[in-house]
């Protein structure tokens with residue numbers, strides 16, 4: 001006997017956890033640069049915290065003297081280092097243990113010369129990161145320069161890390177190696193030596209040189225050029241030569257040309273009956289029709305049956321000619 005469905009459902013989350021491949025976790029694992037940046041962020045936060053902690057609020061000469069002594073002291077460094085890693089964070093503690101001497105050297109001797117800990121520690125010393133706008137093992141400039149990589153319209157592959165190739169992945173609307181060109185459906189709204197902005201065309205244009213439907217170079221599918229503007233084909237058209245139901249090239253299914261316009265066909269009033277079951281009502285709809293049994297009638301396979309006759313019909317049916325399945 002199969003186990004009750006409810007019990008199986010209860011186990012489902014657990015099963016999913018066990019069956020899920022470990023791949024997503026591996027993908028989320030921080031890169032060496034991200035880990036270094038995390039450590040530096042915590043270190044900077046530690047500097048802020050310890051600065052507050054030992055400031056009494058007064059400004060006596062004594063306090064100032066003690067404070068400036070503490071400011072560069074090894075005691076303060078130890079306090080900062082203590083708060084750097086959660087005790088359960090193995091990777092962080094491992095990195096800290098390996099790099100403690102570097103941090104101490106910076107704190108005691110190099111802080112003035114290299115005030116930016118991230119740059120000194122992660123970029124220059126550990127060489128796991130690059131400065132923003134640069135990429136790869138040698139921290140080369142991204143496409144378009146390190147100031148505004150990819151013209152400010154895209155992401156530089158490997159930006160800020162020791163990885164990648166510095167090529168641009170452009171934002172929507174932009175293309176080209178420097179993301180300075182506009183894609184089809186966009187026009188250049190501003191362009192000078194350093195900046196390029198692309199703006200979306202009107203929905204009626206496939207390509208354009210400006211924002212309105214009069215600026216189309218080519219109309220979008222389903223739109224046609226009329227008096228210098230792209231206009232939408234009527235919903236009853238398949239292709240058109242202008243606006244409205246009178247300018248269709250062809251009519252959509254369920255519509256036919258009447259007095260030069262595509263108009264809904266009333267299937268219910270055609271000579272050939274649209275609804276063929278006995279007693280059935282026909283209702284016209286735009287582009288189609290529905291067949292419905294009248295109120296109180298019941299649906300049967302080949303007729304709408306009045307309630308009073310329902311039982312009679314059922315008894316009668318075996319005496320009717322055999323249904324086609326029996327042939």
Ligand SMILES: *[C@@H]1O[C@H](CO)[C@@H](O)[C@H](O)[C@H]1NC(C)=O
Nearest residue numbers: 190191192193194195196197
């Ligand atoms: C280019 O355009 C941008 C955005 O309007 C402007 O900030 C910048 O100063 C311009 N640069 C030049 C060289 O004209």
